[in-house]
Amino acid sequence: MKEYLKHHEWEIIEEGLDPHYNKISESVFSIGNGRMGQRANFEEEYTGETLRGSYVAGVYYPDKTRVGWWKNGYPEYFAKVLNAPNWIGIHVSIDNQKLDLAKCKVEDFRRVLDMRRGLLSRSFVATLGDGRKLRVESKRFCSMANGELGAIRYAITPINFTAKALLSIYVDADVVNKDSNYDEKFWEEVYKEASEGKAIVTAQTKKTFFHVTTGMRYVVETDGKKAAIDRINLEQREKFAGNIVQVELKEGKETAIYKYAAVLSSENHAKDQLVKACNLVLDNAVSAGFNTLLEEHAKVWEHKWEECDITIEGDIAAQQGIRFNIFQLTQTYTGEDERLNIGPKGFTGEKYGGSTYWDTEAYCLPFYLSTAEPKVARNLLIYRYKHLDKAIENAKKLGFKDGAAFYPFVTMNGEECHNEWEITFEEIHRTSAMAYAMRDYIEYTDDKAYLSEYGLEVLIGIARYWSQRVNFSAEKNKFVVLGVTGPNEYENNVNNNWYTNYLGAWTLRFTQQAVDYVKSADMKRFNEIVSKTNFREEEETSRWKEIVEKMYYPMDEKRGIILQQDGFMDKEILRVSELKKEDRPLNQKWSWDRILRSCFIKQADVLQGIYLFEDDFDIETIRKNYDFYEPLTVHESSLSPCVHVILASKLGYKSNAYDLYLRTARLDLDDYNNDTEEGCHITSMAGTWMSVVKGFGGMRVRNGKLYFNPFIPDQWKSYSFRIEFRGRVLKIKISKEGVETKLESGAPLEIDVKGETVQLK
Numbered sequence: 115m116k117e118y119l120k121h122h123e124w125e126i127i128e129e130g131l132d133p134h135y136n137k138i139s140e141s142v143f144s145i146g147n148g149r150m151g152q153r154a155n156f157e158e159e160y161t162g163e164t165l166r167g168s169y170v171a172g173v174y175y176p177d178k179t180r181v182g183w184w185k186n187g188y189p190e191y192f193a194k195v196l197n198a199p200n201w202i203g204i205h206v207s208i209d210n211q212k213l214d215l216a217k218c219k220v221e222d223f224r225r226v227l228d229m230r231r232g233l234l235s236r237s238f239v240a241t242l243g244d245g246r247k248l249r250v251e252s253k254r255f256c257s258m259a260n261g262e263l264g265a266i267r268y269a270i271t272p273i274n275f276t277a278k279a280l281l282s283i284y285v286d287a288d289v290v291n292k293d294s295n296y297d298e299k300f301w302e303e304v305y306k307e308a309s310e311g312k313a314i315v316t317a318q319t320k321k322t323f324f325h326v327t328t329g330m331r332y333v334v335e336t337d338g339k340k341a342a343i344d345r346i347n348l349e350q351r352e353k354f355a356g357n358i359v360q361v362e363l364k365e366g367k368e369t370a371i372y373k374y375a376a377v378l379s380s381e382n383h384a385k386d387q388l389v390k391a392c393n394l395v396l397d398n399a400v401s402a403g404f405n406t407l408l409e410e411h412a413k414v415w416e417h418k419w420e421e422c423d424i425t426i427e428g429d430i431a432a433q434q435g436i437r438f439n440i441f442q443l444t445q446t447y448t449g450e451d452e453r454l455n456i457g458p459k460g461f462t463g464e465k466y467g468g469s470t471y472w473d474t475e476a477y478c479l480p481f482y483l484s485t486a487e488p489k490v491a492r493n494l495l496i497y498r499y500k501h502l503d504k505a506i507e508n509a510k511k512l513g514f515k516d517g518a519a520f521y522p523f524v525t526m527n528g529e530e531c532h533n534e535w536e537i538t539f540e541e542i543h544r545t546s547a548m549a550y551a552m553r554d555y556i557e558y559t560d561d562k563a564y565l566s567e568y569g570l571e572v573l574i575g576i577a578r579y580w581s582q583r584v585n586f587s588a589e590k591n592k593f594v595v596l597g598v599t600g601p602n603e604y605e606n607n608v609n610n611n612w613y614t615n616y617l618g619a620w621t622l623r624f625t626q627q628a629v630d631y632v633k634s635a636d637m638k639r640f641n642e643i644v645s646k647t648n649f650r651e652e653e654e655t656s657r658w659k660e661i662v663e664k665m666y667y668p669m670d671e672k673r674g675i676i677l678q679q680d681g682f683m684d685k686e687i688l689r690v691s692e693l694k695k696e697d698r699p700l701n702q703k704w705s706w707d708r709i710l711r712s713c714f715i716k717q718a719d720v721l722q723g724i725y726l727f728e729d730d731f732d733i734e735t736i737r738k739n740y741d742f743y744e745p746l747t748v749h750e751s752s753l754s755p756c757v758h759v760i761l762a763s764k765l766g767y768k769s770n771a772y773d774l775y776l777r778t779a780r781l782d783l784d785d786y787n788n789d790t791e792e793g794c795h796i797t798s799m800a801g802t803w804m805s806v807v808k809g810f811g812g813m814r815v816r817n818g819k820l821y822f823n824p825f826i827p828d829q830w831k832s833y834s835f836r837i838e839f840r841g842r843v844l845k846i847k848i849s850k851e852g853v854e855t856k857l858e859s860g861a862p863l864e865i866d867v868k869g870e871t872v873q874l875k
């Protein structure tokens with residue numbers, strides 16, 4: 115855990131440049147707008163430790179799979195979010211001395227992320243080898259008002275000299291992915307141009323043939339007026355285009371470079387129109403100017419914050435944490451484009467390929483349901499509907515038949531990309547996360563029509579998978595699920611993981627309900643689905659019923675708890691508190707063999723199931739399971755603490771809930787798991803939001819009604835959040851004095867607060 119960032123309600127602040135923390139900061143200070151994202155790399159050259167990262171939503175590369183021992187059924191490739199052309203570069207050279215913070219003395223370094231306005235700033239004083247001192251201030255944003263635009267203001271003030279400087283302002287598609295399996299470069303040049311004041315490069319991805327056009331224009335000013343430029347040289351090489359501008363930097367006077375960059379992809383434009391469209395974005399940007407563009411961008415943020423801010427009084431660390439999480443989530447996915455999804459690292463790093471995981475359905479959906487119009491969550495569901503054919507193909511490759519759908523663990527276009535057998539083939543619970551998300555969505559929005567329109571087709575496919583994946587054990591006289599990995603990935607190839615069995619059986623029940631609903635609501639559509647999917651209703655549903663009735667659930671009767679999987683109690687049961695500090699995190703310190711044999715749990719597993727199906731269990735059962743499993747859990751998946759916060763809050767374990775909240779909220783800010791340099795944990799950020807709203811706020815939806823059962827952590831004076839619910843906007847404020855509820859817009863609504871009915875008007 116590191117605590118080098120200053121606490122502030124609206125800002126993330128780093129003071130002093132410590133090169134060891136640079137990659138962490140590059141992740142934490144990332145900016146994006148749903149269409150593109152950028153790590154907080156420096157504009158100028160930097161030869162120190164850095165992970166350069168610019169990303170464009172939806173653009174990926176199928177990197178050929180690399181595994182030691184090939185297993186039949188492995189996918190051919192791992193789809194990677196691409197490190198996209200660099201649009202931020204501004205290199206500075208003064209009398210042949212390059213400005214490079216790894217090679218000069220740096221003072222007064224400050225990096226600030228203003229979350230309220232989505233603005234990244236950086237300032238420092240650098241002393242070059244010959245004693246020349248200069249002050250640099252840079253600001254940049256990825257426009258929320260125009261997803262294809264980024265803008266930079268980079269200002270240099272010489273402190274003790276006047277000299278000619280060369281400014282290289284460029285776009286560069288000659289970039290690599292650090293995680294490239296065969297050190298291959300993924301981009302090829304299609305087109306480039308450089309002229310005075312402008313450069314454009316169109317690059318194409320190998321194999322997937324996405325085109326990305328990256329263009330830039332710039333304006334140089336000294337003391338607020340157009341600078342006298344001595345000379346401009348055009349710079350072009352493979353995949354690179356730019357201008358080298360020679361200007362005189364005058365002692366005490368500020369020279370500012372305004373760089374406007376447009377990043378457009380063939381996902382949104384015809385390939386032959388990209389350059390034209392890029393020029394248009396740039397023309398408009400230059401004529402609007404940096405300040406106007408920033409204002410437009412900040413206005414969108416203002417509106418976003420009105421929709422989804424959470425305020426916490428009395429605890430700045432917690433306040434900063436939640437805002438950071440909401441900020442990152444909001445700039446990763448805006449919900450406007452149903453082809454897009456939320457990668458576990460969003461636009462902040464390469465790890466996890468930037469692809470879609472079950473994280474979206476199991477963790478992110480509730481955030482978007484409550485903070486945005488229903489269309490956003492619906493788009494996330496439709497994304498999976500569009501992948502149904504691929505999920506069926508995926509199941510077929512593994513030997514399933516008759517339209518069984520097995521959703522991938524990791525995907526970009528519906529095809530499986532993951533290639534570790536214990537996850538690809540065995541972590542099968544993920545296919546049901548798609549079904550659970552539908553339930554969540556319908557419960558929240560009441561949009562049952564979703565089932566007729568899209569949902570039932572998906573459910574039938576998933577139900578078919580389960581009905582083929584289980585097998586009947588004559589020995590137990592029950593259906594069992596063998597050879598699986600549950601959510602706790604520190605156990606592989608186990609039999610009867612309770613969470614998996616529970617979810618499988620639940621999916622079959624839910625699919626049956628969906629069949630009944632669609633039949634009663636729209637028989638014509640039902641018949642269409644029957645013929646499209648070759649649904650043999652009687653035969654298939656009777657098999658589902660039999661499985662549901664005879665599913666096996668491992669239990670420890672003696673302790674009165676659910677068993678994570680068969681044989682779990684054969685392990686030596688230790689507690690996390692008994693582990694030595696040097697052993698953590700286990701996944702970086704222990705051999706895999708040792709992890710597998712230990713009782714330590716990576717992330718909520720039994721408790722994940724209890725969280726999803728809370729109303730199926732009485733409070734004593736929840737308590738016993740929590741008391742048993744939480745002390746064994748190392749929370750080495752960022753997805754883990756939030757589930758525990760929600761259950762601990764329900765059980766009245768206030769201080770445990772609060773500690774785990776801080777861990778999820780400040781996971782990246784304080785680098786708890788020692789891995790933030792690879793990127794921020796975007797999907798678990800939705801879990802942080804849930805920790806406050808569903809955990810401390812106790813929000814639930816049951817039979818169309820909103821329930822709140824809040825408490826306030828001792829450390830806080832008050833907290834408040836806003837919820838969109840069925841056409842209304844509600845504000846809930848919880849303080850030591852009590853709970854205030856307000857209907858900000860929409861029709862009157864009856865809600866339940868701590869067991870009492872409240873009429874909101």
Ligand code: BGC
Nearest residue numbers: 458471472473603751753797
């Ligand atoms: C977790 C998975 C998760 C993945 C991506 C892993 O560490 O165990 O549950 O889907 O990260 O966030």
